[in-house]
């Protein structure tokens with residue numbers, strides 16, 4: 001398949017990442033089918049897109065007309081057949097659990113056209129393991145966006161063991177057409193490039209506070225004003241979602257070893273559903 005053949009993109013999962021990816025694709029001119037398992041989830045994702053487009057138009061980063069056209073290109077759906085039946089590319093952004101993703105792929109295979117490329121937005125899971133559930137492992141790759149997708153420039157495009165070069169090339173071109181800068185990741189290892197660096201940093205920040213060496217605010221000051229990240233480690237955790245960081249660490253711990261064991265402080269945040277901005281409370285309060 002060539003980039004020119006791509007008209008319709010299905011985005012599975014309307015959460016933080018899914019709705020952001022759908023918005024980026026719609027702004028680039030693609031017809032987007034945004035799908036989630038419940039009407040309320042998909043409507044909430046759709047409303048987030050409308051909010052974001054209005055905000056961008058208010059700030060004159062896009063015109064009113066561009067915002068309206070992008071909004072019109074997104075169809076929120078619950079039915080899987082309608083979502084993927086005419087899709088040229090399917091981008092999966094469902095929860096970061098191997099079993100959930102694999103269940104979704106089984107359903108997708110019933111309805112997706114043979115030519116469709118399957119791209120997963122997984123933050124860390126093995127592309128090879130995920131692709132083996134699919135009937136098209138050569139047309140399967142990682143397409144990892146960063147939070148918030150509308151603002152973050154980078155997209156990791158990741159090979160699984162079975163991915164063919166043509167799939168990677170088309171997905172890189174698609175990322176560029178979205179206005180992003182793709183980075184090719186040749187080795188399918190947990191966390192890929194960014195999360196292999198960033199997630200242990202966030203975990204280490206938790207250990208510093210857990211062990212009483214510094215407060216959350218003190219750690220954030222150093223990561224912002226000395227290390228030079230745009231946000232403090234804890235602010236970033238709240239932006240990404242503490243559940244996401246936790247799941248990435250759990251997986252890295254399982255595959256790579258104990259040094260990646262999640263800090264108890266992070267585990268507690270997840271147990272208390274203090275997941276960050278999306279729940280109104282994380283390491284900081286947002287209400």
Ligand code: CAA
Pocket residue numbers: 051052053055056122123145146147148150151152194195198230231236239240244245
């Ligand atoms: N759409 C439109 N506007 C939005 C928005 C959205 N989705 N989200 C926030 N905004 C608005 C806010 O409401 C705010 O508006 P007001 O100024 O009117 O209040 C404004 O954007 C904030 O934007 P600014 O440009 O003023 O903020 P900033 O310069 O601080 O940039 C940022 C914000 C881009 C998030 C920046 O802080 C940043 O780059 N942070 C790092 C994020 C990062 O590293 N993300 C990757 C995490 S790793 C990951 O995602 C991978 C994984 O798998 C775990």
